[in-house]
């Protein structure tokens with residue numbers, strides 16, 4: 001073995017290594033697609049479809065609620081940069097109507113697919129301006145739909161279907177990845193639906209109240225017994241009137257649990273629990289506490305259904321605040 005040969009081999013190896021570096025460095029540039037979703041549960045769903053290919057952005061992240069969100073300048077920038085904005089629609093994110101029409105390259109409304117339910121009552125999300133609605137040509141029927149679609153794993157399968165088709169259209173080189181991930185995700189949602197159904201099957205006669213009437217899809221899907229909703233705003237302390245409303249409801253019907261949400265003040269909840277004696281648990285309908293990671297959406301609905309099961313069945317309440 002002569003010396004010059006091994007030197008040239010080393011040179012060859014170095015140049016091969018260098019070309020690998022170039023290839024690896026260039027790899028992320030293949031994915032030029034920027035996708036942003038309106039709310040975190042949609043971010044979890046879309047991230048599962050795109051896998052590791054890129055990170056999906058979100059407008060209303062863990063800190064906010066679409067019910068009273070005001071758009072920031074940085075949100076407008078995100079919308080301008082995005083190739084695709086995935087949102088529920090004007091019946092939830094009223095604050096996105098104008099920016100999406102004005103700046104979004106592509107947008108996808110997922111809150112009007114077959115299986116959507118009519119809202120049981122007027123449910124305002126954010127500031128709504130009827131003048132704007134006429135001007136922007138928003139369908140009146142759309143505004144009557146229940147926007148809380150992300151709490152139903154069966155509806156989520158439809159979101160996966162139309163979102164993956166849109167992604168394939170915008171980023172055809174990754175079509176195979178999107179198709180495979182969508183298929184895997186759909187199968188996992190069928191499993192999840194079966195698990196939730198069997199977990200909650202013995203809880204159907206247990207009545208509960210909610211603070212925010214946003215659980216219609218979940219309640220219908222799993223035939224739960226929601227007795228009504230208390231329309232209390234998250235105040236600092238419990239008023240006599242509020243306590244009377246709760247006590248009357250408890251006397252009238254057998255109430256196993258009241259579900260609150262993270263925006264309610266801890267002291268208010270504590271007082272309500274102490275003075276009414278009813279179990280109270282916190283639901284996280286916007287997935288605020290859920291990590292954006294593989295299986296994020298599945299974790300979200302698993303945790304959500306476990307909180308409901310535990311409160312209805314008087315088990316240790318991990319979701320209680």
Ligand SMILES: [Zn+2]
Nearest residue numbers: 123212213214
């Ligand atoms: Zn709502």
